[in-house]
Amino acid sequence: MEPYFDLVPIWAGIIGFGVIMYVLMDGFDLGQGILFPFAPDEQARDVMMNSVAPVWDGNETWLVLGGAGLLAAFPLVYTVLLPALYLGVFLLLAGLIFRGVAFEFRFKARTSRYLWNWAFAGGSTLAAFAQGAVVGAYIQGFETEHFRYVGGALDWLTPFVVVTGLGMVVGYALLGSTWLIMKSEDYIQAWAYKITPYLLAVLFAIFLIVSIWTPLTDEYVRARWFDSLSFIWLIPLGALLCGVLLLRALKLKQEGMPFVATMGIFIFAYFGLLVSKLPYIVPPNYTLWDAASANESQLFLLIGLLFVIPFVLMYTAWTYWVFRGKVKAGVGYH
Incomplete structure (x- = not known):
């Protein structure tokens, strides 16, 4: 018997919301770690870590929520993605x-503080790169037969995936530097102001490379964007406008x-990804409905x-409200 309501779009919206919330919330604290080796001094590193110490673990709630919801609502995604991306997922978890x-x-x-500095920086960078690599692997698709992954363990590791991984590292660093502008003072804030335009330039350069590369290698994406001009072209224009607003600010x-x-740049980039690939959740063969669990389970x-x-x-x-305001040197997480 057909269900009264199709819950697949609702679950897709929930999972999509959880993913973008994780990217925005955990992105800026991973960005602090990425920028850690380049900070002016140890006091600046203290401020950087203190700016995210009260919220970083709560931010990862969205990763748990999105991951658990994905397993429950779209189990085929785990059936394919985990065998395809064992190494990438391992690197992500190790970094976190x-x-x-x-x-x-x-x-x-x-005496060993420098080691933990490198652990914080290396773990953050590794986790960010792994997340970008997962995005790149999703864009390029998976080799499947009969709802199973049949490719090799490293088939996902292509030059395109390396570029998307680096793009995520730079993007999180940009989130981190703009967060630091908002939360720090004096020379630390001045340093964040200084590096932000360079990070923005590199990020948009990578966006341009990926935007050209993807339709050249994926016929479905090329058809979606170029067969007819439509409102979807407002998405890259929105990202560009956010970049202009950032430079003006x-x-x-x-x-x-x-x-x-x-955050606006990330949101528009995320919408661009969704518009390019949906309704395929395991490209190039399986849609949201192919991957969905039973309607009773979803309900x-x-x-x-x-x-x-x-x-x-x-x-x-509430957490962000309680810990609002500037983070001062010498005061914070100890």
Whole structure:
């Protein structure tokens, strides 16, 4: 019997919301780690870590929520993606573990603090690159037969995936630098202002490379974007406008707008990715409906999740409200 309601689009919206919330929330604290080796001095590194210490673990709630929801609603994604991306997922988790452990040990260490600095920087960079690599692997698609992955363990590791991985590293660094503009003062803030335009330039250069490369290698994407001009061309224009707003905010020495504009760039890039590939969730063969679990399972889990999400939003908003304002040198997480 056909279900009364098609829950697949609802679940796709929930998973999509969880993913972009994770990227925006955890992106800027991974960005602090990426920028860590280039900070002016150890006091600047203290401020960078203190600016995200109260919120970083809560930010990862969105990763858990999105991952658990994806397993429940679209189990085929795990059936294909995990065998295809074992190494990439392992690197992602290893990076997040190193980053998390560094938070706890760095401020307690004395002679070995430099090691935890590298653990924080290396873990953050590794996790960011792995996330970008997963995005690149999703764009280029997977070799499947009968709902199973039949490719090799390293088939995903292509030059295109390396470029998307580097793009995510640079993008998170940009989120981190604009977050630091908003949360720091004096010479640390001046350093963040200085590096942000260069990060923006590199990010847009990578965007341009990926935007040209993808339709040249994927007929479906090429048809989606070029067969007929439509409103989807407003998406790259929106990202470009956010870049202009970011540069203007930097010129005017605004503190909050650079971070907001950078989030806008990520949101438009995310919409561009979705428009390019949907309804395929395991490209190039399987759509959202092919990958979906039984309607009864989706309904049961949806009821619980609709209670969880508002609470996650509320405690996230409360945390950011409590720890609002500038982070001062010598005060913070110890």
